[in-house]
Amino acid sequence: MTLDLYGFWRSLATFRVRIALNLKGLDYREHMVDIFTGDQYEASFRAINPMSAVPALVEPGHPPLTQSMAILEYLEEVYPDPPLLPASPRARAHVRALAMIMVADTHPLMVPRVRNYLSDVLGLDEPRRMAWLEHWSRTAFSALEAQLADVPGPFCAGPSPTLADICLATQMVGARLSRFDMTAFPACNRIVDNCLQIDAFARAHPLRQRGAPAAS
Ligand SMILES: N[C@@H](CCC(=O)N[C@@H](CS)C(=O)NCC(=O)O)C(=O)O
Structure with missing residues (x-):
């Protein structure tokens, strides 16, 4: 099929x-x-x-x-x-929480309909529109970095990628494509680079x- x-x-x-x-x-x-x-x-x-x-x-x-x-x-x-979720309910809730920082709290602020509203209706010029995007991106990655700094890896929740890694990697790739400075988030970068080694991500x-x- x-x-x-x-x-x-x-x-x-x-x-x-x-x-x-x-x-x-x-x-x-x-x-x-x-x-x-x-x-x-x-x-x-x-x-x-x-x-x-x-x-x-x-x-x-x-x-x-x-x-x-x-x-x-x-x-x-x-x-x-x-499996893209861990076995225990508590670990699953943690993975979903990491994922939702990207998916619910960050990505919706950056989609074309929001970008267009910022420029076409609110009259933001391109530098201020980019400042909006980078601000919300950094807010989210700061929260993730605090939670991922000490994980043993190679992924957000252990030895294999989960929904959290999918949502982290996609948002990081978007930030890199937008040329945001992401150097303040070494744990996030490390995990994303591990993800991108996997053919399914690449x-x-x-x-x-x-x-x-x-x-x-
Ligand atoms: N929460 C939705 C977001 C969907 C969404 O907004 N997708 C963007 C592309 S990443 C889109 O199609 N935007 C069209 C627009 O903003 O006009 C999801 O996770 O699927």
Whole structure:
């Protein structure tokens, strides 16, 4: 069975789903929805996700799944091998908490609809818009760094990558692509570099997708 993933090369939320699909060895094809030019607002895509955002994952014969974390949790339940959550409830809550710093507290402040609102409605110029993005990025990475500084690694919660690593790595790659100075977060950088050694992470990297500057 081939899954249909609606995404975009630069989308960090889609990057999360690509990593999980790769880790679990699932077959998928990606349909690019250009969220820079407004394809997400086309009626044909709104029928797939009325929120006008990627990713959406479609299994033949079923309605689309949306929201990257809901998709990751679904994949984890249906395809549990390899596991992306630890065994104990307390450890699972910890992994989910780390993930949500990126997914709930940070990423939504940076998506195109928010960036566009900052410039088009609130009139922020490009330096101030970038200052907004970098401020919220640094706030989140500071919180993660404090929690990851002493972990033995190589990943956030032990010897294999979890949902926390997926969410950390994708947000860090986004920060690096935006050329934010991330040197104050050595533990985060170390874990992300360990993740990017894994083929499932490396193949999912934005710059390796169709339409990306380095890939076109
Ligand atoms: N919370 C959602 C966020 C989805 C989202 O906002 N995706 C971005 C790309 S990473 C998007 O499609 N944005 C379109 C827009 O902002 O207009 C998720 O995790 O799936």
